[in-house]
Amino acid sequence: MNRRRFMTLTGSTLAMLGGGQTFAQGQPRIRIDPTEFQPIPIAITNFLPGSPSDGDVGNGVTQVITNNLKRSGLFAPIDQAAFIERINNIDVAPQFQNWKTINAQALVTGRMTRQPDGRLKAEFRLWDVVSGQQLAGQQYFTSPEYWRRIAHIISDQIYERMTGEKGYFDSRVVFVDESGPKERRVKRLAMMDQDGANVRYLTRGSDLVLTPRFSPNSQEITYMEFGQGDPKVYLFNIETGQREIVGNFPGMTFAPRFSPDGQRVIMSLQQGGNSNLFVMDLRSRSTTRLTDTPAIDTSPSYSPDGARICFESDRGGRSQIYVMAAGGGQAQRISFSKDDTNASYSTPVWSPKGDYIAFTRQGGGQFSIGVMKPDGSGERLLTSGFHNEGPTFSPNGRVLMFFRDPGGNGGPSLYSVDISGRNELKVPTPGFASDPAWSPLLSSTAGQ
Amino acid sequence: MKVNVDKTLVASIALHVLVLGWGLVTFSSKAYVAPEESLPVDIISTDQLAKMMAGQKTGEKDKPKPKVEKIAEPKPEEDAVGKVTEKKELIKTNSQPEPPPKPVEKPVEKKPEPPKPVAEAKPKEEPKPQEKKPDAAKEDPIAELQKKLDTKKPPPKPVEQKVAAVQPQQPPKPKERSFDPAQIQRDLDKRAATRHELTGSALNASAALGLATGTAANNVATWRGAFQGAVKRCFTPTYNGQDADQYEADIDIPMKIDGSLASEPIVVAVRGPSRSIAQAVAESAKRAIVQCQVYSFMPKQQYESWKLIPMTFGLKDML
Numbered sequence: 001m002n003r004r005r006f007m008t009l010t011g012s013t014l015a016m017l018g019g020g021q022t023f024a025q026g027q028p029r030i031r032i033d034p035t036e037f038q039p040i041p042i043a044i045t046n047f048l049p050g051s052p053s054d055g056d057v058g059n060g061v062t063q064v065i066t067n068n069l070k071r072s073g074l075f076a077p078i079d080q081a082a083f084i085e086r087i088n089n090i091d092v093a094p095q096f097q098n099w100k101t102i103n104a105q106a107l108v109t110g111r112m113t114r115q116p117d118g119r120l121k122a123e124f125r126l127w128d129v130v131s132g133q134q135l136a137g138q139q140y141f142t143s144p145e146y147w148r149r150i151a152h153i154i155s156d157q158i159y160e161r162m163t164g165e166k167g168y169f170d171s172r173v174v175f176v177d178e179s180g181p182k183e184r185r186v187k188r189l190a191m192m193d194q195d196g197a198n199v200r201y202l203t204r205g206s207d208l209v210l211t212p213r214f215s216p217n218s219q220e221i222t223y224m225e226f227g228q229g230d231p232k233v234y235l236f237n238i239e240t241g242q243r244e245i246v247g248n249f250p251g252m253t254f255a256p257r258f259s260p261d262g263q264r265v266i267m268s269l270q271q272g273g274n275s276n277l278f279v280m281d282l283r284s285r286s287t288t289r290l291t292d293t294p295a296i297d298t299s300p301s302y303s304p305d306g307a308r309i310c311f312e313s314d315r316g317g318r319s320q321i322y323v324m325a326a327g328g329g330q331a332q333r334i335s336f337s338k339d340d341t342n343a344s345y346s347t348p349v350w351s352p353k354g355d356y357i358a359f360t361r362q363g364g365g366q367f368s369i370g371v372m373k374p375d376g377s378g379e380r381l382l383t384s385g386f387h388n389e390g391p392t393f394s395p396n397g398r399v400l401m402f403f404r405d406p407g408g409n410g411g412p413s414l415y416s417v418d419i420s421g422r423n424e425l426k427v428p429t430p431g432f433a434s435d436p437a438w439s440p441l442l443s444s445t446a447g448q
Numbered sequence: 449m450k451v452n453v454d455k456t457l458v459a460s461i462a463l464h465v466l467v468l469g470w471g472l473v474t475f476s477s478k479a480y481v482a483p484e485e486s487l488p489v490d491i492i493s494t495d496q497l498a499k500m501m502a503g504q505k506t507g508e509k510d511k512p513k514p515k516v517e518k519i520a521e522p523k524p525e526e527d528a529v530g531k532v533t534e535k536k537e538l539i540k541t542n543s544q545p546e547p548p549p550k551p552v553e554k555p556v557e558k559k560p561e562p563p564k565p566v567a568e569a570k571p572k573e574e575p576k577p578q579e580k581k582p583d584a585a586k587e588d589p590i591a592e593l594q595k596k597l598d599t600k601k602p603p604p605k606p607v608e609q610k611v612a613a614v615q616p617q618q619p620p621k622p623k624e625r626s627f628d629p630a631q632i633q634r635d636l637d638k639r640a641a642t643r644h645e646l647t648g649s650a651l652n653a654s655a656a657l658g659l660a661t662g663t664a665a666n667n668v669a670t671w672r673g674a675f676q677g678a679v680k681r682c683f684t685p686t687y688n689g690q691d692a693d694q695y696e697a698d699i700d701i702p703m704k705i706d707g708s709l710a711s712e713p714i715v716v717a718v719r720g721p722s723r724s725i726a727q728a729v730a731e732s733a734k735r736a737i738v739q740c741q742v743y744s745f746m747p748k749q750q751y752e753s754w755k756l757i758p759m760t761f762g763l764k765d766m767l
Contacts, residue, residue, distance in 0.1 A: 027758065029758040030676050031760045032680050032683055032761050032762070033762045033765040034685060040684055074686045105735055105739070130735040130738045131734070131738065161728075163687060163728050164687065164722060164724040164726070164728030165686075353689070378690070398689075419688075419689075420688050
């Protein structure tokens with residue numbers, strides 16, 4: 001990933017360089033480097049209804065935004081019972097002193113209005129309480145049934161304006177829904193919003209499904225399904241509901257994943273007791289072998305630029321993570337446990353930002369979820385327990401979702417955790433859930 | 449019986465004894481030669497010590513509290529007996545008498561009161577004069593000494609006159625008694641002029657270097673640290689990515705003398721791989737600066753040094 005260092009000088013800065021700056025040059029700068037962050041106190045008022053019938057949707061949007069920002073761990077929404085001022089008109093600047101009194105750093109106001117054509121108009125303003133300036137203001141038109149998505153988009157706007165990073169709220173998660181007794185567990189492919197709402201089942205559960213993965217445009221899902229014969233990799237179109245087998249290989253194919261451009265699918269192909277990595281071009285349907293070793297190479301994942309892939313392999317005797325060029329070649333092992341030489345690493349996945357590779361580590365009788373830099377340095381375990389597995393990055397690379405199975409007669413559930421290891425939360429699902437995969441940001445892929 | 453003595457053995461023994469003896473002498477002598485460093489030692493005379501301590505002693509003596517206590521003790525005992533009506537009259541007089549003439553009107557009623565305490569106080573005073581009698585006996589040797597010091601009397605008199613203006617008359621008297629040796633020393637020691645002016649801090653040179661816990665020399669760093677801590681409490685950046693250490697925001701803060709902001713903080717520069725994240729860091733820093741004011745703890749006498757405070761906000765410790 002190319003990173004450009006830059007320096008911006010504002011107009012006031014130039015003025016300082018000409019005059020006042022000389023005053024400051026006499027003494028060294030006082031430096032502040034906080035060791036940990038505190039969530040930003042933010043006040044989110046109820047979205048005003050354009051008409052009496054819009055009250056419920058206005059409150060619903062407010063609730064979704066509040067829930068999104070709170071679950072991110074970066075914001076601390078203030079209880080509305082503490083509000084001093086009541087917003088009656090979002091077009092009038094609020095009395096900022098009233099919001100300073102309750103220690104709010106930011107204020108969100110909004111309005112939901114039903115249009116004559118039946119559409120819903122959503123408006124919001126984000127205020128900097130300290131400076132009294134408006135940081136953001138947008139309006140959207142949508143069908144009334146998509147009011148939740150509008151709430152997610154507004155949440156992303158607030159998140160990005162306050163943190164400088166892209167949000168991840170307007171996104172979906174595909175996962176394996178599990179129901180029924182443990183010995184006869186029914187596994188269905190399911191999809192939901194990132195906050196657990198709007199669950200949709202994509203398969204009926206007659207066949208076992210595993211490892212679903214979103215395409216870059218979030219319109220397709222590739223996954224492995226145990227059909228009548230060998231397990232095969234399928235391609236599923238979300239809009240049409242149609243599915244097709246990816247390739248026609250004699251053995252089992254599994255662990256598929258899209259390339260960043262969505263034109264290829266990389267997967268494992270079983271050959272005897274071994275498995276190697278293959279990539280198939282979805283247009284030409286041509287396949288290319290990437291590895292050829294007497295070992296099990298699986299769980300491949302592309303880097304964001306598509307130039308490299310990381311995968312797991314037991315070619316060294318134990319499952320470890322390797323990195324190699326996307327076209328194949330010499331692979332370099334990057335996982336080296338310092339405290340447990342017998343630890344094994346699996347299910348690597350490259351961050352959308354390219355800065356980390358998440359993994360599952362098994363060692364010391366525990367399964368851990370962690371991250372490391374692409375060169376293998378900076379390994380950091382985020383959570384450990386009886387069984388944690390299958391990490392997937394949020395679209396902005398800031399949050400990991402994974403599944404945890406407590407053992408016993410229960411079943412797995414989905415959890416999310418910040419890449420710093422903070423803010424571990426359970427993701428609501430209708431039943432047991434495993435093997436999550438996070439979609440890209442929907443609003444950024446709308447044009448694709 | 450003839451004993452054959454080997455000459456070489458004798459020579460060897462003699463040589464060993466010689467070498468060992470030389471070694472004992474040389475090694476032991478070296479061991480006793482300790483590398484001593486010269487230590488600066490100042491000899492403080494009793495007179496200098498007395499001068500160093502003089503301030504404290506005189507300070508304590510200036511308090512004439514014991515006299516007040518002696519007078520106060522007899523009064524409450526007699527008043528508590530039961531002349532309440534007379535006390536009321538006294539209160540009336542006390543309320544009116546602003547000028548001294550009023551006490552002249554009431555002495556008629558007060559006269560009976562003072563005599564009683566005086567009558568009771570007299571027995572107590574009687575033993576005191578008895579104690580004074582031996583003092584009178586002491587006057588005799590003094591009188592004898594006065595005869596010997598007839599020549600010295602004239603100098604104390606002018607001293608008493610000067611002291612009378614200032615009121616500390618007693619100090620000169622002890623000087624007279626211990627004056628002889630000190631004055632002789634002063635007459636003999638020509639260096640006394642410089643040595644007498646040494647103060648406590650000069651005599652104890654190490655004290656002038658300051659203690660490790662001392663903060664007197666760090667006044668500037670103190671306000672810088674306090675300001676840094678105050679702003680840090682309000683600084684809530686949210687980014688903690690792998691490249692967090694690359695983000696920095698330089699901000700200058702114009703200040704008023706009362707510790708409030710003279711104007712909005714000025715973003716001088718922002719640095720980092722992502723412009724939006726760097727800008728968010730700068731805005732977070734600005735919010736912290738504004739939100740945490742007023743910085744009333746800033747030393748007003750050093751206002752020129754913090755009229756414009758340059759700061760750098762970074763994220764290198766976020767993970």
